[in-house]
Amino acid sequence: xxxxxxxxxxxxxxxxxxxxxxxxxxxxxxxxxxxxxxxxxxxxxxxxxxxxxxxxxxxxxxxxxxxxxxxxxxxxxxxxxxxxxxxxxxxxxxxxxxxxxxxxxxxxxxxxxxxxxxxxxxxxxxxxxxxxxxxxxxxxxxxxxxxxxxxxxxxxxxxxxxxxxxxxxxxxxxxxxxxxxxxxxxxxxxxxxxxxxxxxxxxxxxxxxxxxxxxxxxxxxxxxxxxxxxxxxxxxxxxxxxxxxxx
Amino acid sequence: xxxxxxxxxxxxxxxxxxxxxxxxxxxxxxxxxxxxxxxxxxxxxxxxxxxxxxxxxxxxxxxxxxxxxxxxxxxxxxxxxxxxxxxxxxxxxxxxxxxxxxxxxxxxxxxxxxxxxxxxxxxxxxxxxxxxxxxxxxxxxxxxxxxxxxxxxxxxxxxxxxxxxxxxxxxxxxxxxxxxxxxxxxxxxxxxxxxxxxxxxxxxxxxxxxxxxxxxx
Numbered sequence: 001x002x003x004x005x006x007x008x009x010x011x012x013x014x015x016x017x018x019x020x021x022x023x024x025x026x027x028x029x030x031x032x033x034x035x036x037x038x039x040x041x042x043x044x045x046x047x048x049x050x051x052x053x054x055x056x057x058x059x060x061x062x063x064x065x066x067x068x069x070x071x072x073x074x075x076x077x078x079x080x081x082x083x084x085x086x087x088x089x090x091x092x093x094x095x096x097x098x099x100x101x102x103x104x105x106x107x108x109x110x111x112x113x114x115x116x117x118x119x120x121x122x123x124x125x126x127x128x129x130x131x132x133x134x135x136x137x138x139x140x141x142x143x144x145x146x147x148x149x150x151x152x153x154x155x156x157x158x159x160x161x162x163x164x165x166x167x168x169x170x171x172x173x174x175x176x177x178x179x180x181x182x183x184x185x186x187x188x189x190x191x192x193x194x195x196x197x198x199x200x201x202x203x204x205x206x207x208x209x210x211x212x213x214x215x216x217x218x219x220x221x222x223x224x225x226x227x228x229x230x231x232x233x234x235x236x237x238x239x240x241x242x243x244x245x246x247x
Numbered sequence: 248x249x250x251x252x253x254x255x256x257x258x259x260x261x262x263x264x265x266x267x268x269x270x271x272x273x274x275x276x277x278x279x280x281x282x283x284x285x286x287x288x289x290x291x292x293x294x295x296x297x298x299x300x301x302x303x304x305x306x307x308x309x310x311x312x313x314x315x316x317x318x319x320x321x322x323x324x325x326x327x328x329x330x331x332x333x334x335x336x337x338x339x340x341x342x343x344x345x346x347x348x349x350x351x352x353x354x355x356x357x358x359x360x361x362x363x364x365x366x367x368x369x370x371x372x373x374x375x376x377x378x379x380x381x382x383x384x385x386x387x388x389x390x391x392x393x394x395x396x397x398x399x400x401x402x403x404x405x406x407x408x409x410x411x412x413x414x415x416x417x418x419x420x421x422x423x424x425x426x427x428x429x430x431x432x433x434x435x436x437x438x439x440x441x442x443x444x445x446x447x448x449x450x451x452x453x454x455x456x457x458x459x460x461x462x463x464x
Contacts (some may be wrong), residue, residue: 038290038291038301039291041293108301
């Protein structure tokens with residue numbers, strides 16, 4: 001493997017100058033670079049996200065260590081795998097044709113950087129979770145960490161895409177919206193990540209409703225209206241039953 | 248057989264998520280197999296199993312040649328040029344042998360020269376990174392000895408860069424002399440030129456270490 005770039009060198013460049021991993025030498029060079037870097041970037045993503053998952057699992061312990069470590073890489077990769085065609089189409093609509101290899105490489109770099117930063121955040125989150133904060137505070141800490149590491153990751157993705165095109169800010173905004181929605185729904189489908197200390201551990205909860213209906217129910221509950229918590233299974237996204245107001 | 252069919256009928260159609268997951272994995276396996284057939288590495292093939300949408304651009308293409316060492320910080324700013332010079336020289340030597348000429352330069356000798364050049368180039372890259380890192384600190388710390396050290400380091404770096412440039416030019420000249428050897432059959436100038444270049448690269452390594460040691464002291 002002497003002829004290969006070491007993974008440690010790639011991690012260093014990811015943190016220091018991620019754009020150095022890209023090339024402007026044409027489509028051919030981009031494909032070569034994708035083939036060379038994809039295994040390493042995926043490996044970095046898996047390891048970094050698994051470390052972060054272990055930390056999240058430490059709040060409950062037992063099997064949740066393993067479950068969270070397995071699910072966190074999927075949480076980072078799913079939005080990219082599903083949303084990439086949409087992001088490309090959005091940029092195409094704004095008159096910016098991006099080669100698929102460039103798009104894939106940019107996305108992989110962004111996800112790998114997020115995973116490395118998440119792993120770096122791990123010790124701080126672990127320290128916080130080790131003092132057994134309230135469940136809701138633990139969720140907030142997790143969300144805060146994800147925001148903290150997701151920002152640089154998204155910024156890397158935006159910077160990695162070529163400049164130009166018409167209405168570029170619109171394309172950027174739409175891409176971020178697509179990724180944001182997909183990340184939220186992926187997190188919802190793959191939950192639980194943080195499990196209450198005395199709750200039963202499970203790999204996945206039954207598929208029910210979607211993240212947005214749950215947020216709406218939470219908002220209603222905050223206003224003293226407890227309707228709409230009866231979820232029932234309904235295909236991939238599920239549905240939520242809303243009782244008619246008896247009044 | 249009938250029992251299995253009855254069991255399947257009793258179970259009903261598979262859930263949507265299972266169908267989607269199977270379809271995704273099936274597509275991944277097909278693409279991984281295709282990439283494997285083309286000679287891509289195990290890492291790329293395994294990656295395609297799980298993340299095939301990202302690797303669609305590689306379908307039907309041969310695996311890449313070379314690596315990214317020169318562009319990812321472990322090599323220097325002249326990595327690509329050194330590689331190009333060494334490749335041209337190796338091609339020239341191969342042509343000479345094909346034309347019925349003698350083997351003027353040993354392949355191991357050429358590889359050693361290339362390695363020495365890459366090392367010198369990597370040293371320049373390290374100095375560049377060091378200078379970049381200290382740039383931020385200079386704004387905070389005003390120290391005469393630090394400024395002097397940085398100036399010396401810059402000087403040593405410039406000198407090393409000039410020497411490396413001269414060696415690269417010498418390699419191009421060597422390539423031209425190989426062409427002359429094919430025509431005139433005089434091997435002595437080629438050997439002399441190569442010996443000169445080797446001495447120059449060795450001197451570059453020694454000089455760099457002396458100059459950098461002076462900066463440290």
